[in-house]
Amino acid sequence: MDKLKHIGLIVGMAFVFFIFALLIIYVEDPFLDSKVTTGANILMDEWRQLFRYWAVFGISTAVLAALIWYAWGQWTVNLNDWTKANKKRIVWLLFLLLPCCAFLMGWLLTPPIQEGAIFVTAFYLANNLAVYLLATVFFSPSSFKYTPWGAVTLRRGW
Amino acid sequence: MSYYVIGVGGTGAKCIESFIHLCAAGLMPDSKSLFCLFVDPDGSNGSLKRAGELLQTYHDCKQLQLGATDLFKSGVRIAQPDIWSPLQDKPARLDEFFNYNILEPAAAHLFDVLYSPREKQTSLEYGFRGHPSIGSAVMASAVKLGGEEPWASLRNQISLDVGTGEGAKVILFGSIFGGTGASGVPTISRLVSNEFKSSKLRQDRFKIGSVLMLPYFSFDPVKSERLRVDADTFLLSTQSALNYYHSQHELKVCNAVYLLGSETLKPMRTSSIGGQGQENEPHLLEMYAALAALNFFGQESVEGYPLVARELQSKTRWSDLPYDSGFADLKKRINQLARFSFAYLSSYYPMLESINDTGRGYRAPWYINFFSRRGVDLKDSITKELKQLKSYCESFLLWLANIEQSQTGDNVDEGGHLINFNAFATTTTDENGKPTVVLRDPNDFSLSHYGNLLLPITANYPKGLSELWETMSDIRIKDPKADGVGRFVRALYDACGKVKAEDS
Numbered sequence: 001m002d003k004l005k006h007i008g009l010i011v012g013m014a015f016v017f018f019i020f021a022l023l024i025i026y027v028e029d030p031f032l033d034s035k036v037t038t039g040a041n042i043l044m045d046e047w048r049q050l051f052r053y054w055a056v057f058g059i060s061t062a063v064l065a066a067l068i069w070y071a072w073g074q075w076t077v078n079l080n081d082w083t084k085a086n087k088k089r090i091v092w093l094l095f096l097l098l099p100c101c102a103f104l105m106g107w108l109l110t111p112p113i114q115e116g117a118i119f120v121t122a123f124y125l126a127n128n129l130a131v132y133l134l135a136t137v138f139f140s141p142s143s144f145k146y147t148p149w150g151a152v153t154l155r156r157g158w
Numbered sequence: 159m160s161y162y163v164i165g166v167g168g169t170g171a172k173c174i175e176s177f178i179h180l181c182a183a184g185l186m187p188d189s190k191s192l193f194c195l196f197v198d199p200d201g202s203n204g205s206l207k208r209a210g211e212l213l214q215t216y217h218d219c220k221q222l223q224l225g226a227t228d229l230f231k232s233g234v235r236i237a238q239p240d241i242w243s244p245l246q247d248k249p250a251r252l253d254e255f256f257n258y259n260i261l262e263p264a265a266a267h268l269f270d271v272l273y274s275p276r277e278k279q280t281s282l283e284y285g286f287r288g289h290p291s292i293g294s295a296v297m298a299s300a301v302k303l304g305g306e307e308p309w310a311s312l313r314n315q316i317s318l319d320v321g322t323g324e325g326a327k328v329i330l331f332g333s334i335f336g337g338t339g340a341s342g343v344p345t346i347s348r349l350v351s352n353e354f355k356s357s358k359l360r361q362d363r364f365k366i367g368s369v370l371m372l373p374y375f376s377f378d379p380v381k382s383e384r385l386r387v388d389a390d391t392f393l394l395s396t397q398s399a400l401n402y403y404h405s406q407h408e409l410k411v412c413n414a415v416y417l418l419g420s421e422t423l424k425p426m427r428t429s430s431i432g433g434q435g436q437e438n439e440p441h442l443l444e445m446y447a448a449l450a451a452l453n454f455f456g457q458e459s460v461e462g463y464p465l466v467a468r469e470l471q472s473k474t475r476w477s478d479l480p481y482d483s484g485f486a487d488l489k490k491r492i493n494q495l496a497r498f499s500f501a502y503l504s505s506y507y508p509m510l511e512s513i514n515d516t517g518r519g520y521r522a523p524w525y526i527n528f529f530s531r532r533g534v535d536l537k538d539s540i541t542k543e544l545k546q547l548k549s550y551c552e553s554f555l556l557w558l559a560n561i562e563q564s565q566t567g568d569n570v571d572e573g574g575h576l577i578n579f580n581a582f583a584t585t586t587t588d589e590n591g592k593p594t595v596v597l598r599d600p601n602d603f604s605l606s607h608y609g610n611l612l613l614p615i616t617a618n619y620p621k622g623l624s625e626l627w628e629t630m631s632d633i634r635i636k637d638p639k640a641d642g643v644g645r646f647v648r649a650l651y652d653a654c655g656k657v658k659a660e661d662s
Contacts, residue, residue, distance in 0.1 A: 005632075077624075078621055078624050079623070079624040079627040079628070080605040080606060080608070080620075080621060080622075080623040080624050081605060082504075082505040082506075082508060082509045082512075082522075082627075085509070085521040085522060085627075086518065086521045088520070141628075142523065142628045142631040142632045143523065143624075143627050143628045143631050144523075145523045145631060146519075146520040146523050146526050147520055147521070151520070152519075152520055152526055152530075158632075
C-alpha cells in the first residue's frame with residue numbers, strides 16, 4: 001500500500017513534467033516563432049532547438065528538485081521529534097539551488113536575440129517555477145504535504 | 159445489561175482506577191454505561207481522590223465525539239455525590255454515632271462487650287482504622303437504599319434496568335485486610351442483593367459480584383496513632399474475615415466472588431492513617447481485580463471456583479493475565495492505548511500548543527485536515543477537550559508505570575515484566591527517601607521506544623513515531639459520528655493501531 005502511494009506521487013510529478021514538456025514543444029515554441037527575431041549569426045530553427053533544449057533542461061531540473069525533496073522528506077527525515085516538522089526552508093532552498101540555477105543557465109546560454117527576449121525569460125522562469133511548485137504542492141511526501149507554498153489551499157483529497 | 163461498580167475503601171477506589179483504565183482501552187464487553195460509586199468514610203483519602211479525578215477525566219473525555227471506537231467505549235454515570243461516607247453529617251466517633259450515652263443499659267452493656275473504650279472513642283474521620291467490627295456496625299446502620307443519595311438513585315436505576323428486562327450487574331471492590339472494605343463489601347452486597355433478589359425473575363436479571371483483595375501491600379505503622387491499621391496483622395485480619403464470611407455465609411448473596419492476593423507484600427510509599435497522605439500507588443493486583451470485574455460483566459454466569467496464577471514465580475507475563483478473549487487481545491488494546499497516550503503527550507499535544515502559540519499549521523498535515531479545514535477552534539479546545547485528554551493520557555501512563563514498578567520494584571536490571579516504563583517514566587526518591595514513579599517530561603520521553611512500550615521486546619521500531627506522523631497525515635475517518643476534536647482523537651487512536659509496533 002505504501003509502495004503504491006509512493007509510486008502514485010512520483011508518477012504525479014512525472015505527469016507534471018510531461019505536461020510542461022508538451023507545453024514547451026506545442027505551445028511555447030510555436031508562439032516564440034512569431035515573437036522572436038534572432039540575430040544574424042543563428043538561424044531561427046537552430047535557436048528554437050536550443051530554446052527547447054534549455055526549457056526542457058529547466059523543467060527536468062525542477063522535477064529533479066521535487067524528487068529530491070520527496071526522497072529526502074519521505075526516507076531521510078525522522079519525524080519522531082515533532083520539532084523537526086518545519087521544512088519550509090528546505091523547499092525554498094531546493095528551488096533556489098536547482099530550478100533557479102537552471103533558469104539562469106538557460107537564460108545565459110541561450111543565444112541572444114533581437115526581439116522577444118521578455119517572452120523567453122518569462123517562459124523559462126514560469127516553466128521551472130510552475131513545474132517545481134505543482135510537483136511539490138500536489139505530490140510532496142505525506143508528512144510534509146502542506147509545507148510547499150499554496151498546498152494548504154490546493155492539495156485536497158490525498 | 160447495565161453495569162454498576164462500587165469501590166469500598168481506599169483499595170476499592172484503586173481497583174476502580176484500574177477498571178477505568180481498562181474501560182478506556184475498550185475492554186468492556188459492550189458500550190453500555192457504567193455507574194460508579196465510591197464508598198469511604200474518609201472522603202479526603204488520597205487514593206480515593208485520585209480515582210475520583212480519573213473518573214471525572216474519563217467522563218470528560220467520553221464527551222468527545224469519537225464515533226464507533228474502542229477508545230473510551232463505555233459511558234460512565236458518576237453517582238451524585240460520587241463519594242458516599244457512612245459518617246456524612248453524622249458524629250465521627252462510634253459512641254456518638256450510636257448515641258451510646260442514651261442507650262438503654264442492656265444495649266449499652268452489649269456495646270461495651272463488643273467495643274473497647276479506645277474503639278468507641280477514636281475519631282473515625284479517617285476510616286475504620288482496620289477494624290471491620292466498627293465498620294460493619296456503621297455501614298449496616300448508615301446504608302439505606304431507599305433513603306439518601308446516591309443509594310436512592312442506585313436503587314431506582316437498578317430497579318429500572320431489572321424491570322425493563324435490561325438487566326443489571328453490580329460488582330463491589332474492597333480489601334478484606336483493612337476496615338472499610340472488609341465491613342463494607344459484605345454489608346452492601348447483602349443490602350443491595352436483598353432488594354433485588356426477591357423474585358425468580360429478578361434473580362435472572364440481577365447479578366452481584368465481589369472482588370475481595372487479600373493482603374498485597376504493606377506500609378510502616380503510623381506510630382503516633384493508638385488505633386491504627388497495622389500491616390503486621392493483615393494476614394490475621396484476613397484469616398478472621400474469611401472465617402467469618404464463611405461461617406456466616408456473608409458472601410452467599412453474591413453470584414461470584416473473586417479473591418486476589420499476593421504472597422509478597424509490596425511496601426507502599428506513604429504511611430498514613432488516612433486523608434490526603436493516604437495515596438498509595440497503583441499495583442498489578444488491582445489490574446487483576448479490574449480483569450475479574452470484566453470477567454464478571456462478560457460472562458453470563460461464573461460457575462465453580464476459577465483459579466488463576468502466574469506461570470513463573472519470579473515474573474509476571476502478559477500470558478498470565480486472564481481475559482476472556484485471550485491475553486493477546488488484552489495486550490493489543492493496552493498497547494494501543496499506551497501508544498496513543500505516548501504519542502499524544504510527546505508529539506501531538508506539544509505540536510498543537512505550538513500551532514496555537516505561533517501558527518504555521520502547515521507543519522502538521524493532520525492539523526490542517528482535522529482542525530483547520532473542519533473549523534475546529536484550536537484556541538478553545540486546547541484549554542478544554544485537548545487538555546482533559548492530556549490529563550487522561552498522563553494518568554494512564556503513570557498507572558502503567560506503577561503497575562510495572564509494583565512488580566519490578568527497584569530491580570530494573572531484571573528486565574521488567576509487562577511494561578517498558580523507562581520510555582516515559584522514571585523512578586526517583588521522594589522527600590522520605592522512598593522510591594516513587596514519576597512521568598518524564600514529554601521532551602524527555604524516549605521517542606524511539608514508541609513501538610516498544612510493552613514487554614518483552616522482540617523487534618525494534620525506532621521510527622515508529624515518524625511512521626505514525628505519516629499515517630496521521632493521510633488518515634481519513636469515515637465514521638460520520640466522529641466530529642470536532644473527537645475526529646482527530648479517533649484518527650490518532652486508529653493510526654496507533656495501524657502503525658507497525660510490538661504486537662500490533
